[in-house]
Amino acid sequence: MIDFSHASKAYTNGDVVLDDINFSVSPGEFVVITGKSGAGKTTLGRLLIRDLLPTKGKIVIDGEDLSKIKPKNIPLIRRKIGFIFQDYKVILDKTVGENISMVLEIGGYASKKIPEKIAHLLEMVGIPKKENLFPGQLSGGEIQRAAIARAIAADPPILFADEPTGNLDKDTSIEIFKLLQKINADGTTVIMATHDVTLIDLSPARHLTLEKGKIISDSEKKTSALSEPSPTAKTKRKIKK
Ligand SMILES: Nc1ncnc2c1ncn2[C@@H]1O[C@H](COP(=O)(O)OP(=O)(O)OP(=O)(O)O)[C@@H](O)[C@H]1O
């Protein structure tokens, strides 16, 4: 489904921030990528949605080499990946419902079904009936839930969550993490980037460690204090040398 093969990224100033990245993700997996600030987590996510191109190597999603796809097909790739941004990127002068509705409209969702879909999404992420509130009227944890609802609104097969618990207290972080696990159990492939290694101890997720732009480990935890491993999660691993 996702394959990074010898992918490197240098920004225009020449600094190599991702260096020879190799990993594959199978449908249904839950992958947590940890790494300190500046390790390259957000850069990796931006490569995945083809917001950036690798300077070397290749990234393939469902058989499509992201460096070779035609510009007109870029939106098709982006629709496959729901992205939860590190800084939320919710539109502050639109309500929670309007923020989600925009994604549904772009995804071609029938307009008369949109209110019902939004109500269902908000129920699922744990902020029912908040569609008419503006982001400024929500707590940080609630904004994060709204951002998750927006990212999964158009039912993308892949969800990339960039530091989704960054500004939240421990209990709320665990709740958000559980929510991502539930989304994964419902069939979505989830990749979560975080500097919070304590979440790893609570989860059966596959764990990649990024350090200074390199993957230094790719492991699997077999026990969970939070929940059973997703029934859809695959345990297949592949690290290319
Ligand atoms: N547009 C850019 N131009 C030049 N350098 C950049 C750019 N964006 C990021 N970088 C550099 O790339 C490195 C990796 O940044 P990135 O944002 O991917 O890290 P991160 O792991 O997401 O960090 P954090 O945990 O703080 O979010 C950093 O050293 C950063 O300064």
Ligand SMILES: [Mg+2]
């Ligand atoms: Mg980041």
